[in-house]
Amino acid sequence: MTMTGSRRAATGFAATLLATSLLAAAAAEAAPRPGEFKPDPAALPTPLHDRFYAKPGNLDGKRNGDILATRARANPPGFFDVRTFQVKFRSTDSQGAPIAAVTTVLVPNRRVPNGPLFSFQHVVNATGLQCAPSQALWTSDPNLTIREAPGLNAALQRGWTVAIPDHLGPRSAYGAAKLGGQITLDGIRAVKSFRPAAARNSRVGMAGYSGGGMATAWAAALQPTYAKDLKLAGAAYGGVPMNLVKMAEGLGYANPHPAFGLAFAAAIGMAREYPQAIPMRRYLSPLGHQMFRQLRNACTNDILRVGAGHSARQVAIGGRQIFNDRTARSKVEENSLALYRGIPKTPVFEWHSPTDVLIPVMSIDATNRRYCRAGARVQSLLTPSPDHMSAAVIGLLPAFQYLQDRFDGRPAPSTC
Numbered sequence: 144m145t146m147t148g149s150r151r152a153a154t155g156f157a158a159t160l161l162a163t164s165l166l167a168a169a170a171a172e173a174a175p176r177p178g179e180f181k182p183d184p185a186a187l188p189t190p191l192h193d194r195f196y197a198k199p200g201n202l203d204g205k206r207n208g209d210i211l212a213t214r215a216r217a218n219p220p221g222f223f224d225v226r227t228f229q230v231k232f233r234s235t236d237s238q239g240a241p242i243a244a245v246t247t248v249l250v251p252n253r254r255v256p257n258g259p260l261f262s263f264q265h266v267v268n269a270t271g272l273q274c275a276p277s278q279a280l281w282t283s284d285p286n287l288t289i290r291e292a293p294g295l296n297a298a299l300q301r302g303w304t305v306a307i308p309d310h311l312g313p314r315s316a317y318g319a320a321k322l323g324g325q326i327t328l329d330g331i332r333a334v335k336s337f338r339p340a341a342a343r344n345s346r347v348g349m350a351g352y353s354g355g356g357m358a359t360a361w362a363a364a365l366q367p368t369y370a371k372d373l374k375l376a377g378a379a380y381g382g383v384p385m386n387l388v389k390m391a392e393g394l395g396y397a398n399p400h401p402a403f404g405l406a407f408a409a410a411i412g413m414a415r416e417y418p419q420a421i422p423m424r425r426y427l428s429p430l431g432h433q434m435f436r437q438l439r440n441a442c443t444n445d446i447l448r449v450g451a452g453h454s455a456r457q458v459a460i461g462g463r464q465i466f467n468d469r470t471a472r473s474k475v476e477e478n479s480l481a482l483y484r485g486i487p488k489t490p491v492f493e494w495h496s497p498t499d500v501l502i503p504v505m506s507i508d509a510t511n512r513r514y515c516r517a518g519a520r521v522q523s524l525l526t527p528s529p530d531h532m533s534a535a536v537i538g539l540l541p542a543f544q545y546l547q548d549r550f551d552g553r554p555a556p557s558t559c
Contacts, residue, residue, distance in 0.1 A: 182418045186411065188272045188315045189440050195231060195245075196272070198313065202241035205233040207325075207370070208332025211243055218249075219280040221293030226250045228340075229277055232333035236312065237322045237416035237477075245277045246308040246330035248340055251299045256341040259376075259550040261303040262331050263295060264310050264351030264358040270317055270408050271440035275309040279442075286444050297543065303550075304342055306334045310358040311412065318409030319416040320387070320478040323354075324361025328370040335373075346376040348546040352535045356380035360480055363487040375489035377549035379542035382495050382531055385481035386506035388472070397456055404450015407458065408438055413474065420470045431458030481506045486517040490555030492545040494524035494538035501531045515559030522556045 190196070199211055212231040219227065227249055234244040265276050272278065279287045295305050308330035310323040327349065335342050351359035363378040384390045400406070414423035427435060430453070437449045476482050491514065495507055514521050524541060526534040549555065 182314070182415060183422070183424060186414055186418070186424060186435075186439070188270060191272050191278070195229065196243070196313065198243045202233055202243065205241070207233055207235060208329045208336070209233045210333050210336060213337065216247075216281075219292065222249060222296065222299070224252050225299055226252065226339065228337070230330075230333050230337055232329055234312075234326045234329035236314075237316070237319050242313055244309060244312055244326045244329065245275075246306045246334060247277045247280060248334055248337065249295070249299060249305040249307075250340055251302055251304065254302055254304060254341065257344040258342075259301070259303040259546075260306065260331065260334060260340070260342045260345040260347045261298050261546065262306045262308065262327055262334075262347065262349045262359075262362075263298070264323065264327055264349065264355035264362075265289060265292070265307055266352065266354045267309075267311050268317065268354065268405055268408065268443040268446060269311065269441065270315050270411050270438055270446070271442055272313075272315050273440070274442035275311065275315065276307045277309050280307070287442055301547065304334070304340050304345070306330055308358075310355070314415040315412065316416045317354075317412030318478070319412055320357045320361050320480065321365070321483075322416060323358030324363075324365045325369060327358050327362040328366060328373060332370065332373060346550045347374065348377050348379070348549055349375065350379040350542055350546065352381045352538070353383075353531075356383040357480070359383075360385075360493075361483075363489055363491060364480060364483055364485045367488050368485060377490045377492065377546050377555065378487065379492040379494075379545050381493065381538045381542070382499065382502060382534060383480070383493070383507065384502045385479065385510045386503055387475050387479045389503040389506055397454060399452045399454045399457075401451050402447065403453045403455075404434075404438065404446040404448070405443075406455075407434055407450050407453075408441065408446045411435070411438060413478075417474045420474050426460050428458055428460050431460075434458060481510045486514055487519050490520040490522075490549060492522050492524070492542055494526055494534065494542065496528045496530055496534035497525045498529050499531045499534065511559075515557075519559075520555040520557045521559055523558050 210232050214229050216227045216229055229247050231243055231245050234242050236242045279289050282288055298305050308326050310326045311317055312322055312326055316322055331347055334340050349359045359378055359380040360383045366375055414421040434449055438446055511521050511523050526537040528534045528537055
């Protein structure tokens with residue numbers, strides 16, 4: 144991972160940390176109807192002009208992880224000695240409705256059948272579908288390119304098949320962390336049954352940092368109930384915001400912030416998943432509506448540029464915030480892993496900087512202790528670094544080695 148990639152990871156989590164303030168502001172006095180899901184068409188991202196992403200009409204008759212469509216692709220720039228495919232599969236959104244999701248699969252030409260399968264959850268700070276990995280891996284636009292993606296060649300050269308899911312889903316629901324875990328698990332299910340991957344009996348590992356770490360950590364915690372059929376050899380994740388409420392409360396969300404655009408983008412993403420609980424556009428000020436139009440289909444750089452120096456007070460009518468709406472707050476809590484009672488059954492490698500100011504370290508430590516008390520195997524690494532960005536780089540190689548050991552069948556260490 145390059146330092147540019149690390150910076151992107153850090154700002155991605157700043158967005159999640161700040162997002163809850165705007166969620167509360169946007170959702171004040173909203174009351175959802177149980178079981179109802181009526182998305183605001185004007186809030187959704189512009190669809191891609193590619194029929195491969197279209198939602199089939201028979202999803203109710205499919206199971207999570209069932210393959211809906213596949214296609215071969217030319218290898219993305221920077222990848223070699225592999226075959227590249229994309230797999231569309233059935234998954235579930237934040238309210239339990241069926242969706243079609245996509246994962247990109249890189250299969251080494253020298254792969255041994257049933258060799259390791261590695262699901263890598265990339266950092267995606269976006270409200271636009273063109274920013275998802277299945278699109279951005281091929282882009283020539285320097286504003287969208289995933290510069291650290293060729294680093295995955297290290298995994299491919301080990302003989303690992305690599306799957307990179309679009310874990311924000313078909314609505315680019317940035318901030319909806321639980322959704323990312325569900326899509327990650329269903330993407331693994333799909334790849335295991337995808338014949339060219341030859342991975343039906345593969346050991347499976349997952350990894351991600353920052354926003355990708357959040358999807359990975361949720362997948363590990365959800366697997367015992369959401370994907371009982373799926374065995375995981377191990378999960379490695381770093382810099383994960385375990386409690387989104389505390390993250391927002393610790394960042395001065397009432398005052399202007401240089402990364403507020405990412406908070407606003409996360410509010411858009413959450414409103415897409417919970418349109419009745421968070422009717423965002425109804426509570427925006429004129430400035431908020433202007434920013435909404437600019438950020439409806441944006442990627443990281445534009446999100447940062449548009450939102451720099453703004454605050455929730457400026458973009459919400461009456462400056463409402465501070466979680467004054469119980470329904471909105473409950474959705475933020477629902478996506479906070481520290482408040483989820485599930486315990487991973489797979490061994491976990493977790494890393495972070497003990498002085499990271501962008502995420503609530505106490506929530507990470509508390510979650511690790513809770514996992515340990517429940518009998519999970521957790522190895523935690525405190526990186527010798529002062530911040531979120533450098534921790535991403537420092538923990539990467541230990542995370543790879545951790546997964547290699549799990550693939551080799553070595554007993555999982557624990558720092559519990």
